[in-house]
Amino acid sequence: MLASLRNLLWPKQRRRTVELSIAQKLGSLSLLPEDVFTTRVACYFHSRAEYLSLRVASKAMLGLTQRAIASGSSCCRGVPTVCEFGPPPSTYHETLDPARHIAAMARVFGAGCRILHGRVRRAGDSEIRTKEKLAALEYFVASTNGGLTTLDLNHSEVSEEMFLRMCRASPKLTSLQGRSYLLPEMRESTILAIIEACPDLEVVEIANISHSPAETWARHIPRLKTIKCGTGKYLYRPRFIDNIRATALATRASQLDVGGCYITREVIDAVVGTPLGDRIETLGEAGEARDWYETKIFPEALLAAARGFPRLTELHIPQGSTMDGPQFYEQLKRAAPQLRSLHIWDCSTTAACVAAACDMRLERLHLDRLYDHGDRHILDGIINSEASQTLEALDLRFISEEVGFELVVRAADVLRVVRACPRLKRLSWWVVDDGEYDEADRRVLDPDHETYQAIRELLVSRGGIDDWPDSAFDYKRWCH
Structure with missing residues (x-):
């Protein structure tokens, strides 16, 4: 009927x-x-x-x-619960949605919206129009009747006072991202008022702060999932060590974000022996910061974490960090025999370093941008290692760039690795083609159909998924 x-x-x-x-x-x-x-x-x-x-x-x-x-009825399946206004965060153009469009959307869909992405910048627009758009965005937040769970105002030129009003109008928020880096630093008193207004917050990203959340307000958010040691500034160095320990003792978080930071052993020692330290399973992952700036973690800091974080199973050595050669990985094996995933971005890594790193029962190994000493001998360190019997995933990304033809990684070398690792079921191999090699060289370097199929079939036979985008054999050649 x-x-x-x-x-x-x-x-x-x-x-x-x-x-x-x-x-x-x-x-x-x-x-x-x-x-x-x-x-x-x-x-x-x-x-x-x-x-x-x-x-x-x-x-x-x-x-x-x-x-x-x-009404929020499950019957209303066509109602969007996610609304987005403005360009993607990677572009710097004016908001594509005029103020009246935002207001019209608020009147119809505001009450059903749960996730709001609003990016309003001046970017060539008049000051009056920008203010109108920001006012419309605040009206949209009010129209949700407190139903928002995620508010993303990243890159928006919203004032500190308006930002606080929006948060107070959204007491159910669990995720909050806020404001443009072009605006003045947000006062800690405002951040504390936001925390009081939104007691369920689990994810908080606030741009342009003078000191890291780990040193200041993070300890006041009991549900916070990640403790950030950085401020978004290049190689920020945390200095309030006692505050970091107080945060680590009070928080329920299980992750420590060190992306873009200058991390000494003192920072790690402040977390060792705390509830946070006992929950950490992954350390050093730089995330989006990796694409913009370096992260410097000292070898002694990583070794202190390996010894002091009992559940640590995944370790990242980010771009900008330099280890002490093979001896570092020998110490790492003794300090954290439970490690199963190792990601190395240290451009000073040598074949001897990789061989020492593979003297562990690793299940995943990620080698990336080994510009200084990368060559095909790195693969020998994998083939003749203990890890060759346990590896299930291997990433080889830009590991032999800017070397002569006799040292560059070839398709046949990659096939040897796959054959030497009986449990390997996912392989990523990325290279850069800067035009240095001629067609004859490329026929040796690139996997021909037979070699490609041999690699793929071996990986699939071991349980690798051969369905885009999660391909068992991920081969990419980037041409300049």
Whole structure:
């Protein structure tokens, strides 16, 4: 019966565009009892466009649509719970959505929105228009009636006062990202007021702060998942060691973010023996910071973590950090025999370092940008190691760039590694082609069809998934 009602009132050809003639076609729909509409008929509206079309039928239908969305009924499947205004964060153009569009979206979909991404910058726009857009964005937040769980204002030029008002209007927030790096530093008192207004916060990213969350306000957020040691500034060095320990003792977090930082042993020692230190399983992962700036972790700091974090199974040696040669990895094996995943971005890494690192029962090895000493001998260190019998995933990314033909990694060398590692089921091999090699050289370096198939079939036979994007053999050649 309901299907017939939908087909009668909403013929497919008439739902494709928003036309005022819909008002005549839907006159009888507005006579339905409201509970029938919100719990039955709305089930047949599968997209945002259909709700937008419905609201122009009449003022009564506009109100009914708004109340259906605000009801939060699972029946309203077409209602967007994620709304985004503005360009992607990687671009620096003005917001693509005028203020009136944001306000119109707020009136219809605000009550059903749970995740809001709003990026408003001046970027060539007039100051008046920017203020109008920011005011519309605040109106959208208010229209959610406190239902937001995620608020992303990253790169937005929103004032400190407006930012606080938006947070106070969203007490259910669990994730918060805020403001542009171009604005003045946010006062700690404002951050503490936000924390008080949003007690369920688990993820907090606030740009342009003078000291790291680990040293200041992170200890006041009991549900926080990650403790950040950085501020977003290049090679920030944490100095308030006692505050870091106080945070590590008070938090329920299980991750320590050191991306873009200058980490000494004192920082690690402050966390060792605390609830945070006892929960950490991964250390050194730089995340997005890796693409923008270096992270410097001293060898003694990594060894202190290996000894002091009992659940540590994954270690990243980020770009910008320099270890002490093979002896570092020999000490690492003794300090953390439980390590199963090792990611090396240290460009000073040699074949001897890789051989020493593989003298552990690793299940995953990631080698990346070994520019200074990378060559095909690195693969020999993997083949003749203890890790060759335990490796399940191997990433070889830019490990023999800018070396002569006699030292560059060839397809045949990669096939040897796959054959020598009986449990290996996923392989990533990325290289850069800067035009140095001729066609004859490339025929030796690149995997021909037979070699490619041999590698792929071996990986798949061991359980590797051969379905894009999670391909068992991920081969890429980047041409300059």
